[in-house]
Amino acid sequence: MLTQRPRGMHDILPQEASLWHEIEEAARRICARYGFSEVRTPILEHTELFQRGVGENTDIVEKEMYTFNDRGGRSMTLRPEGTAGAVRAYVEHKFYGGPQPIKWFYLGPMFRYERPQAGRQRQFHQFGVEVFGVADPAVDAEVIALGLDFLEDIGLEGLRLELNSVGCPQCRPMYRERLQAYYRPLREQLCEDCRDRLERNPLRLLDCKRETCKALAERAPRIEEALCEECRAHDEGVHRHLEAAGIAYEINPRLVRGLDYYTRTAFEVVEDGIGAQGTVLGGGRYNGLVEELGGPSVPGIGFAAGLERLILALEQRRGEGTSETGVDVFGIALGDEASVELTGWLRRLRALGCRAERGFEGKSLKAQLKAADRLGARWALILGEEERRRGVVMVKDLAGGEQRELPVLEVESWWKETEHGTGR
Ligand SMILES: [Zn+2]
Ligand SMILES: [Zn+2]
Structure with missing residues (x-):
């Protein structure tokens, strides 16, 4: 257990970063282009916020939340999504009192106790946006x-789309009744x-993934x-604005968000080629949510996208991620005194923006050159005992192979010229 991460929790390793x-x-x-600013809300909120904000009858609240009592006996939950926290912050800081709309985005980890699978983790990450205070279809x-x-x-x-x-x-209550009237005689086939949903939340019957239910829908x-x-x-109005923006869309009458505070627009972006579950982004309007969470009656709309799924899609397209950190200079010291001196001018080089690495533990010249090569360093700066006494350093071009001596005092100006010359 000690050396095993929790199920559904993922290490993002340097090569993926x-x-x-x-x-x-x-x-x-993209958010900057649209005038959205970042909001960062706590990862932990009062459980009640999600019960109200996500909905008691949802899978998330019924089965998937990480909920526990803190040491003060309060029920706390790791956020399973980002909207409830954003709405809570909007209300708590009284943003509704100023000019509208308020346009926010967030990026960060969310937690749901689900069966882990490709692109779906128990700790996952979302990018989402919310707009509060304007009901205009132009916002949608x-x-x-x-x-x-x-x-x-x-x-x-x-x-x-x-x-x-x-x-x-x-208008929805009447539609609910019509749906129930249609489905009740078919109950046995569901x-x-x-x-279970038929009486509580019949709209959700429309997006059930089972084949028999799909056929009935x-x-x-x-x-x-x-x-x-x-x-x-x-x-x-939404259609006209989308058309003006050159955005194609398909009407999907089975695309629903089953909760009462969801209103009007619901949308999903589907990517073809990522497998059966191709939705990469989903959202909608929630004109009743701010009020549901204790604020005034203020319209809202937003979307969220799961980043794990996007990473997966990008990896499939590009092959495995590589991390090109890049090294400009690899410092090689031979001997203790040289090593100490190297520490000094590497720091000065880094202050100039140089990406500098070095060898450690007094390894041989050969071993250190190998390390420089492995990192893809452009230059090696070699400081042996003899060079150190003469106040010079050997500069080796690791791409071309040439080398020359340089007074130690000129290392910084050498870097400035070199950096300039390479146009970095
Ligand atoms: Zn209506
Ligand atoms: Zn079903």
Whole structure:
């Protein structure tokens, strides 16, 4: 146990880290273009926040949360998603009192006790955005465009946007009844989960993944016929804004978010070629959530994307991740005094931006040159006892092979010229 990580918890090793940086940098870059600022909320929140914010009848709350009592006896939960914490922060810091919209993004680890599989871990990472305070369909289109720009920026191809409206508290109850009326005579054909959902949360019957349930969902009444006037107008507005932005979409009437505070727009971006579960980003409008979590009635919309899945997709496209840290100078000291001196000028070189490494433990010249080679260093600076007494250092071009002597006092100006010459 001591040398084994917990199931579903993943070490991101140095050779994978560069891919993570790439994805995180893309998220920040695209968010800056759209005027979104980063929010960092705690990884731990009061359990009640997720019970209310994610929903009591969801798999997440019923089966997947890491919940425990802290030493003060309070029930705490490792966040299973990012929206509830963002809403809590928006309300707690009274952002609703200032100019709207508030546009936030977050990046960080989430925790769900699920069966681990490729691209799905118990500790996983999400990039997500939230917009509070504006109900305009232009915001829906902007959020979707941001998500697509991000996915395209990191190099995903074959992306498909699926879109639906889940109605609102005015029109959805009638649709629920219609769904129940359709499904009740078919009850025996439903899977166990769906039989359970039929009375509590019938919309979720539409996105069940079992084959028999899928077939029944195909013929179920469609929500678009049940939408109220406002929902229909909003939906059409979203379509028009998307079309103006050159974004293609498909209406998927079985795309639902089953909770009451989800309203109108629901969307998913599907990538073809990552396997059966191809959704790489999903989100929607939640005009009732801020109020549900103790704030005023303020509209909101957001999405989240699981980074593990994106990493997997990128690795499949590019082959294994490589970490090119890069080394400019490898310092080789021969002898104790030389080693001490090397410590001094390596620090000065690094202060100039030079990526410098060195050999340790008084290894032979041959062994240290080998180490420099292994790191792909461009130059070796060799300081032997004899050179040290004469106040010089040997500069060896590890790509070309030439070497020359350089006064130790000129090492810094040599680097400045060299750096300049290589255009780094
Ligand atoms: Zn409606
Ligand atoms: Zn089912």
